[in-house]
Amino acid sequence: MSAHLPEHADLAGTRDVPASEARNRLAELIDAVASGDFVYLTRRGKRVAALMPADIAEHYEQIEDDYWARRAAEAHERLRRNPSAAVPWDQVIAELERG
Template sequence: MDDSAAIEVNVSSARAQLPTYIELASEGQYVYLTHRGKRVAALVAADVAEHWEAEEDAHWARRVAEAEESGTVSWEAAIVALERDR
């Protein structure tokens, strides 16, 4: 769903009608909560949030694997290199 189909509602209004906005989000609508005109949070369907959580987990797992492949440097060696480069 693109941003043009999203709903923006201020936090106070959302609080008063939260079940309505939760239902809209569960049906696939993006509901942005605003405070003083700025987006501060979003309600999205749980499967959307779970998808992005899995994407983030996969991203960090790849970063860890890349770091492990490049090897490590001992703390002492890192200090020596930092001191040398001053």
């Protein structure tokens, strides 16, 4: 898997738009995002969400999927080498619930 971003990622413009305003400008914002821009939606001046081109979001998802697949394969290999290292699921849940 290549770590390169989609072609237009380095050319993207960004803009901050209040979420309340974005509702009325959705078609315009979708057009901007489709042409490579990033739109950050804000509440009280703080960025709370982002709109980005679909190919960049898909690229991010692929990176995340690859990461978790690698982590699962590493865990599987550790357990294959040392089966006694397995932790029962009930114990994991109990530890999580204790905080």
